[in-house]
Amino acid sequence: GKGNYRHFMEKELHEHPAVLGDTLRQYLDPKTLEVRLPRLPFDPARIGRLTISACGSAFLAGMVGRYWIEQLARLPVDADVASEFRYRNPPLADGGAAILISQSGETADNMAALRLLREAGQRVLSVVNVPESSMARESDGALLTVAGPEIGVASTKAFTAQLAVLACLAIGFGRARRELSTLDEGRLAQTLLEVPSHAAAILEQDAQIRELAMEVAKARDVLFLGRGAMYPIALEGALKLKEISYIHAEGYAAGEMKHGPIALIDSDVPVIALCPSGPLFEKTASNLQEAAARGGRVMAFTDAEGEAALRRFAERVIVLPRIGEFATPILYAIPVQLLAYHVAVLKGTDVDQPRNLAKSVTVE
Ligand code: M6R
Numbered sequence: 489g490k491g492n493y494r495h496f497m498e499k500e501l502h503e504h505p506a507v508l509g510d511t512l513r514q515y516l517d518p519k520t521l522e523v524r525l526p527r528l529p530f531d532p533a534r535i536g537r538l539t540i541s542a543c544g545s546a547f548l549a550g551m552v553g554r555y556w557i558e559q560l561a562r563l564p565v566d567a568d569v570a571s572e573f574r575y576r577n578p579p580l581a582d583g584g585a586a587i588l589i590s591q592s593g594e595t596a597d598n599m600a601a602l603r604l605l606r607e608a609g610q611r612v613l614s615v616v617n618v619p620e621s622s623m624a625r626e627s628d629g630a631l632l633t634v635a636g637p638e639i640g641v642a643s644t645k646a647f648t649a650q651l652a653v654l655a656c657l658a659i660g661f662g663r664a665r666r667e668l669s670t671l672d673e674g675r676l677a678q679t680l681l682e683v684p685s686h687a688a689a690i691l692e693q694d695a696q697i698r699e700l701a702m703e704v705a706k707a708r709d710v711l712f713l714g715r716g717a718m719y720p721i722a723l724e725g726a727l728k729l730k731e732i733s734y735i736h737a738e739g740y741a742a743g744e745m746k747h748g749p750i751a752l753i754d755s756d757v758p759v760i761a762l763c764p765s766g767p768l769f770e771k772t773a774s775n776l777q778e779a780a781a782r783g784g785r786v787m788a789f790t791d792a793e794g795e796a797a798l799r800r801f802a803e804r805v806i807v808l809p810r811i812g813e814f815a816t817p818i819l820y821a822i823p824v825q826l827l828a829y830h831v832a833v834l835k836g837t838d839v840d841q842p843r844n845l846a847k848s849v850t851v852e
Contacts, residue, residue, distance in 0.1 A: 489510035494704060495828040495839045497732070497829055502691055504822055507645040508652055509684040510634040515656035521659040529628030530585035530611040532561065532661040539580070540567040540759035541601045542589035543849070545727060546650060550589050551720035552817045552847040553654035560676070568648070569596035571852065574604045582609040587657075591638055591646035592848040593621020600852060602626055613651050617646050640840045641847050642732050644825050647724065648687075651818045654682055659832040679812035680817065683819060686809040690822045695821055696806055700787055701830030703804070704729075707758050712824070713745065713779075714762035714790065715772045721762050732832040732842050734780045736798030742775040753784040760827070761786055761802070762820050765793035766813040777801050788825055 493499035501791045517524055538557065540550040554565040558669060568576065570588070586605045590598050593616040602623060614627040617635050624630040633649035659676050660821050662668035668676075670779050704710060714722035729736050733768040740749050742761070753759065759779045763772045773794070780786045788798045791810035798805050799824035810818055 494833070495640065497642055497644060498742070499824055500638055500640055500644045500824070501829060503645045504638070504648055504691065505684040505688040507635045508647050508687055508818070510654060511649045511652040512656070512680055512683070514632070514634050514820045515653060516677055516680060518681055520691070521674040523656050523663065523673065523677065525656065525660045526631070527528075527629070527647065530615055532563065532664040533582075533616055533666075535585045535793050536564055536565070536581070537584060538565045539584065539586040539590070539599070539605065540565055541556045541570045541573045541586065543570050543595050545647045545724060546591060548588070548620045548720040548727065549647055549650035549654060551723070552651055552717050553587070553589075555717040556658035556659055556814070559625075560658045561665045562667050563661060563665065568800050570595070570601040572808060573601045580608040580610055582606070584610045586610045587712045588612060588614045589616075589650050590621075590623055591617045591633075591635070591643055591797065593623035593849045594850055596852045597849050598623055599626070604730070615650055618767040619647065639847075641842055641845050642728055642825070642828070647785060647825075648818050648821050651821065652683070655814070655818070675812070676814055679815045682811055683815050686811055686819055687822055689734075689809050691820065692828070693808070693823070694826065697826045699829045700804060700806065701785070701827055701834055704758050704827065705733070705831045705834040706756065706759070707735060707756065708757075709752065710735055710758050710760060711749065711752070712760045712762070712792050713738040713742040713770040713772070713775065714739070718762040718764070718768070718820060721817050721820050721824060724821055725760060725762070727826065728825050728828035729831060730843065732828055732839055733835050733837060735831065742772045746778065747773055750782065751780065753779050753782045755785060756785045757784060759784045759786045760824070761788040762824070763788050763790045763794055763798065764808070764813065764816040764820065765810065766816070769794055789820060
């Protein structure tokens with residue numbers, strides 16, 4: 489049941505800390521700070537390229553995964569939504585490898601991609617939440633997210649659990665490919681292990697996020713901006729908002745705004761910025777300043793180090809816990825999901841069962 493929560497989505501949002509802890513402990517030894525992966529269907533040190541495919545939020549997790557794997561393991565990654573993947577007729581070298589990501593493990597588009605991949609001689613690893621699902625069974629190997637059942641149509645804890653698994657995979661690949669030292673691995677593992685308690689702290693900022701939601705609920709269009717691994721989180725924020733509040737939202741790479749979408753900016757469009765301190769901060773902040781200079785209402789998520797710079801032009805700044813750059817996509821996914829939740833509640837939509845959508849999409 490929902491316990492004391494109004495909706496399954498709210499309950500599931502509050503499960504983030506526990507689910508992240510459980511999923512990380514599955515693949516990371518908190519004592520030795522080592523990633524421990526089960527036997528994989530391919531050797532990450534011997535592949536020249538990796539395909540990632542999934543749908544919806546799971547695909548956005550895959551986009552973050554691409555970023556991490558390319559950074560930490562120097563392995564080229566191709567990421568495509570499953571419904572398009574096969575129409576590209578992608579050239580796949582024999583002996584190649586792929587990762588499919590899914591909460592349900594029953595998404596028809598993924599199953600079609602899975603079959604195509606296997607016919608093309610690829611070894612397929614699934615990251616999946618339902619162990620007895622078709623995807624888990626038909627893949628060459630499966631890594632489970634430890635999210636428990638997810639009832640709300642909008643994916644929440646399953647998404648961050650997917651990110652946790654992909655983060656561990658990226659570290660494991662990095663080590664296997666000799667791109668990461670033991671020291672690097674320990675540092676990254678330490679950062680990941682800080683995520684659950686910071687996730688709990690973010691859930692306690694609920695009232696602040698609800699205030700932001702009251703502004704967002706009045707808008708007709710909303711822009712979400714991020715750079716680097718925060719760009720897929722901007723897309724996740726926009727997807728969640730569309731899905732459950734029916735407000736039109738778009739996610740954009742912050743630097744791409746000047747190539748078109750900046751024309752949309754006026755004083756009616758909230759610009760939600762995902763802008764943690766770190767190597768991408770300065771450039772992102774200057775993109776946001778451009779939006780503010782054109783009358784845009786910048787509402788930024790950042791940390792204590794980014795706060796002062798953003799306060800100069802942002803209408804609202806929500807200060808999140810500071811964490812190593814590596815883990816910021818996992819952490820920043822939580823407030824954007826929470827924001828969409830509150831906007832939907834304010835709008836009175838059917839949060840757990842939004843119109844036209846199904847939890848598991850079994851048609852192509
Ligand atoms: O079960 P799956 O993870 O394969 O589902 C994929 C998408 O249908 C799913 O992520 C969808 O986008 C969610 N409703 C997003 O919140």
